[in-house]
Amino acid sequence: MTLHPSLGLVIAGCSRRKTPTRVPVPALELYQGGIAPQLRRRLGARPEFRERIRFLSAEHGLITADQRLLPYDRPLTAAYAVELRPRVAEAIADEFAARGVPEHVLIVAEPLYLVLLADLLTHPARPVLHWIPDPRDWPQAAAVLDAWRWP
Numbered sequence: 001m002t003l004h005p006s007l008g009l010v011i012a013g014c015s016r017r018k019t020p021t022r023v024p025v026p027a028l029e030l031y032q033g034g035i036a037p038q039l040r041r042r043l044g045a046r047p048e049f050r051e052r053i054r055f056l057s058a059e060h061g062l063i064t065a066d067q068r069l070l071p072y073d074r075p076l077t078a079a080y081a082v083e084l085r086p087r088v089a090e091a092i093a094d095e096f097a098a099r100g101v102p103e104h105v106l107i108v109a110e111p112l113y114l115v116l117l118a119d120l121l122t123h124p125a126r127p128v129l130h131w132i133p134d135p136r137d138w139p140q141a142a143a144v145l146d147a148w149r150w151p
Contacts, residue, residue, distance in 0.1 A: 009054065014055050019032060026067065026069075027064065051064070054095075081115035088117065104148065107131045109131075
């Protein structure tokens with residue numbers, strides 16, 4: 001299966017570890033945990049793939065790899081996930097309206113983050129979802145990207 005970048009989407013959970021900075025930096029550079037470092041190395045220098053990376057932020061909702069952020073410390077709780085879900089649903093709807101529905105979505109995030117994506121899980125276009133519940137399981141994430149034939 002060869003997926004053009006626009007036919008795939010990667011959604012990763014944010015990480016507790018962040019780059020210490022006093023100026024906003026792109027999310028892909030801010031996050032230092034989870035699969036962010038590997039995504040940076042593998043796709044970060046390729047704009048057509050970088051623009052297909054999203055993060056689920058406990059502070060900001062669904063964000064692009066290039067959204068500029070300052071470090072923050074906000075763990076996701078079950079109550080806040082329910083509160084944040086409509087904002088993430090709206091961001092996904094806007095994303096799909098602007099760019100089309102991807103054929104495949106790779107989600108690398110802990111189970112609680114799926115609350116934020118509940119509307120994606122029931123989307124009528126039904127993209128194929130690949131969920132990896134361990135936010136640090138790069139080998140499994142890389143296997144999906146390899147299957148997509150992404151660089």
